[in-house]
Amino acid sequence: MRPHPRLDLAVVGCGAVVEGLYRGALRKLESRGIVRVAALVDPNAARTAALGRHFRSARAFGAVDEAFAALTPDLVIVASPPGRHAEHAAAAFAAGSNVLCEKPMAASVADAEHMLEAARHSGRVLAVGLVRRMFPSLIEARALLDAGALGDDLRFSYREGLVYSWPVSTDAAFRRATAGGGVLMDFGSHALDFLAALFGTPTVDAYADDAYGGGVETNCRIELAFPRASGVMQLSWSQPLVTGLHVVGSKGELTLQPSRVDSVRWRRSGEAWRTLKGAVAWPTDLRRASEWRTPRSYYDCIHDQLVQALRAVLWGEPVPATGEDGLAVAQVIEACYRHPDPLRIPWLTPEEQAQTQQRHWSVQRSAAA
Amino acid sequence: MVGAGGFVGARLLEMAILGGRADVVPVVRSYKSVARNANLGAPHRIGDAMRAESLERALDGCDAVVNLTTGDPSEIVRTTKNVCAAAVAAGARVLVHLSSATVYGQIERPDLPDDAPPRLDHWMPYARQKGLAENFLRERMADGHLAIVVLRPGLVWGPGSPWVLGPANDLVRGGAYLVGDGSGICNLMYVDDLVRSIHAVVARPVTGFYNVADDETTTWRTFYGALAAGLGVNMNAVHRVSGDRYRAGLHDRLDAVRSLRLYRWLKDRLALETRTALKLRLAELRGGDEPATSGTGSTVVTRTFWDLQTTRCSLPTSLFRATFGHQNRGSFASGLAASLAWLRFIGLDERAFAHELDSQAS
Numbered sequence: 001m002r003p004h005p006r007l008d009l010a011v012v013g014c015g016a017v018v019e020g021l022y023r024g025a026l027r028k029l030e031s032r033g034i035v036r037v038a039a040l041v042d043p044n045a046a047r048t049a050a051l052g053r054h055f056r057s058a059r060a061f062g063a064v065d066e067a068f069a070a071l072t073p074d075l076v077i078v079a080s081p082p083g084r085h086a087e088h089a090a091a092a093f094a095a096g097s098n099v100l101c102e103k104p105m106a107a108s109v110a111d112a113e114h115m116l117e118a119a120r121h122s123g124r125v126l127a128v129g130l131v132r133r134m135f136p137s138l139i140e141a142r143a144l145l146d147a148g149a150l151g152d153d154l155r156f157s158y159r160e161g162l163v164y165s166w167p168v169s170t171d172a173a174f175r176r177a178t179a180g181g182g183v184l185m186d187f188g189s190h191a192l193d194f195l196a197a198l199f200g201t202p203t204v205d206a207y208a209d210d211a212y213g214g215g216v217e218t219n220c221r222i223e224l225a226f227p228r229a230s231g232v233m234q235l236s237w238s239q240p241l242v243t244g245l246h247v248v249g250s251k252g253e254l255t256l257q258p259s260r261v262d263s264v265r266w267r268r269s270g271e272a273w274r275t276l277k278g279a280v281a282w283p284t285d286l287r288r289a290s291e292w293r294t295p296r297s298y299y300d301c302i303h304d305q306l307v308q309a310l311r312a313v314l315w316g317e318p319v320p321a322t323g324e325d326g327l328a329v330a331q332v333i334e335a336c337y338r339h340p341d342p343l344r345i346p347w348l349t350p351e352e353q354a355q356t357q358q359r360h361w362s363v364q365r366s367a368a369a
Numbered sequence: 370m371v372g373a374g375g376f377v378g379a380r381l382l383e384m385a386i387l388g389g390r391a392d393v394v395p396v397v398r399s400y401k402s403v404a405r406n407a408n409l410g411a412p413h414r415i416g417d418a419m420r421a422e423s424l425e426r427a428l429d430g431c432d433a434v435v436n437l438t439t440g441d442p443s444e445i446v447r448t449t450k451n452v453c454a455a456a457v458a459a460g461a462r463v464l465v466h467l468s469s470a471t472v473y474g475q476i477e478r479p480d481l482p483d484d485a486p487p488r489l490d491h492w493m494p495y496a497r498q499k500g501l502a503e504n505f506l507r508e509r510m511a512d513g514h515l516a517i518v519v520l521r522p523g524l525v526w527g528p529g530s531p532w533v534l535g536p537a538n539d540l541v542r543g544g545a546y547l548v549g550d551g552s553g554i555c556n557l558m559y560v561d562d563l564v565r566s567i568h569a570v571v572a573r574p575v576t577g578f579y580n581v582a583d584d585e586t587t588t589w590r591t592f593y594g595a596l597a598a599g600l601g602v603n604m605n606a607v608h609r610v611s612g613d614r615y616r617a618g619l620h621d622r623l624d625a626v627r628s629l630r631l632y633r634w635l636k637d638r639l640a641l642e643t644r645t646a647l648k649l650r651l652a653e654l655r656g657g658d659e660p661a662t663s664g665t666g667s668t669v670v671t672r673t674f675w676d677l678q679t680t681r682c683s684l685p686t687s688l689f690r691a692t693f694g695h696q697n698r699g700s701f702a703s704g705l706a707a708s709l710a711w712l713r714f715i716g717l718d719e720r721a722f723a724h725e726l727d728s729q730a731s
């Protein structure tokens with residue numbers, strides 16, 4: 001007798017996120033008989049067909065209502081454009097399914113609240129793909145902070161940026177109507193959640209970005225105050241920022257790279273740097289007495305996050321990032337977008353800098369209002 | 370503008386929009402390249418220069434075509450042919466093609482003519498393919514279907530340039546080096562001045578080949594010295610490398626492997642997840658999981674930089690000035706100031722972090 005039933009999965013949105021991140025994990029889990037990918041949903045038939053080559057028993061659908069009329073998956077991975085997350089998650093909950101929603105959970109606070117309400121009403125699981133919660137480095141860094149290793153008066157600088165190279169299949173990620181925003185909405189969701197997991201719930205002291213009317217931000221800078229730290233976060237889709245978190249306290253400092261999921265460097269003031277290799281482990285299957293492992297790559301984390309969402313469905317275990325965590329991120333982003341200032345781009349000529357002020361989306365939004 | 374998602378293309382589009390121009394049509398190969406310019410709110414067209422029919426649609430209605438495509442050297446000739454054919458099909462009156470001074474190899478003559486033939490025996494595949502693309506355009510110039518202007522800049526520099534980021538990164542990490550006494554000529558072309566040069570050509574095209582470069586002659590010692598001073602790095606920490614001959618290293622052998630068709634074929638077929646796992650495993654085997662500490666990096670002399678740093682002459686640009694006028698508005702000092710502002714913005718100057726923390730504390 002099997003220790004647990006095989007769970008049926010549906011994937012809503014078959015673009016780059018699923019192709020690049022989830023496909024490998026889903027294939028592993030399907031080959032081990034843990035899940036069956038039962039449905040692939042995307043308005044673009046070419047994408048469902050391409051993904052379908054890897055999941056022979058999956059049926060292709062062009063819309064969620066068609067899919068949920070035909071079957072009730074145990075878990076729905078919502079990976080459509082963020083502007084559609086609320087609609088697609090609500091449809092999944094209405095059909096009796098549980099949801100693992102890709103980040104950002106929603107393009108607005110209202111959408112996030114709607115999703116939470118739909119999850120509560122249905123009594124189903126809402127997990128959010130804020131995958132950095134799985135990072136052993138995060139657990140180690142939090143343990144250092146909890147132990148007071150860095151002392152108090154914590155200040156931080158967080159940068160993350162590169163010239164965008166994610167192989168998106170549409171321009172939905174670059175339009176406010178479909179994505180809700182730009183780089184802040186994109187990997188800013190991860191970064192904000194990561195910092196919240198370390199320092200608590202933040203408030204936004206200042207926010208500036210480089211979006212003109214009709215555009216979305218490719219660069220932004222946020223001053224944040226958390227219960228136990230304050231600092232600056234800078235994000236970019238167009239610049240190769242020196243990426244990483246640097247925290248300095250009265251007794252020491254730590255640095256952490258988001259690309260190194262399992263290690264943290266830190267030192268007490270005046271001492272040499274040392275590296276802490278994270279040892280936190282996650283289950284790798286759905287058995288009660290599962291095997292556990294420490295994830296060493298981003299892909300390991302994606303796999304283990306998916307397993308944890310499935311375990312939440314099957315055994316009621318907690319998910320790494322909840323709908324409330326997703327809502328908290330949406331609230332910070334919305335606070336940023338409520339009062340955006342033009343970001344100073346210091347290498348532009350004075351005339352160009354004046355133009356960036358005039359063309360900033362806040363100016364155009366005010367004029368429209 | 371084909372190749373709007375690249376370094377020069379993005380700056381050209383930004384300058385056009387901030388300058389109030391609405392007549393520049395950005396064309397990119399795929400949607401991901403829209404991201405770099407997504408703040409501008411400019412509609413992009415998708416056109417893959419490797420596929421002629423997709424490019425023809427993208428260039429519809431354009432009367433000038435600027436080819437700024439980059440990519441794998443093996444694609445350069447084909448993309449050049451496709452861009453040229455699509456420009457003709459679109460009825461464009463001018464094609465501006467961005468080539469590179471690297472087609473000459475090192476600049477060894479002060480009187481090098483602008484239409485000197487490219488060196489097709491260059492060791493670097495990029496240079497050879499750029500040269501072959503030039504030769505193709507040389508033949509098309511005779512057809513007279515449209516004006517074809519080939520611009521050959523040296524090292525395009527400024528905020529966002531790899532020719533700024535690479536040396537600055539090496540300086541900060543402690544891996545920077547100068548070949549000989551650093552008196553080799555660094556043939557720079559500031560990106561904003563290159564954009565102005567392109568606009569001048571589009572406005573009044575005259576078919577031919579033209580070198581473009583900054584007005585000032587800059588040595589590598591001057592370039593590194595200025596960057597080092599701006600970043601607070603001691604020039605005494607810059608390594609010195611003998612200029613008598615280039616000595617190939619492990620990275621050359623690795624580069625040779627990477628350029629093999631079989632390697633590229635395999636790489637293209639491996640899932641990103643598999644490639645990441647392999648990289649991780651290799652890093653563990655090397656014991657190289659530790660990030661380099663600031664100022665302690667090792668020096669890796671590459672043949673590209675060795676060639677560049679042993680260049681003896683400035684790129685002659687008098688033909689361009691005589692034909693299109695003097696388009697350079699900046700100076701080495703102003704370009705450097707902008708570049709340093711950019712390097713601080715991206716976080717390369719560690720003193721900026723300390724300053725930021727001090728500001729937060731106060």
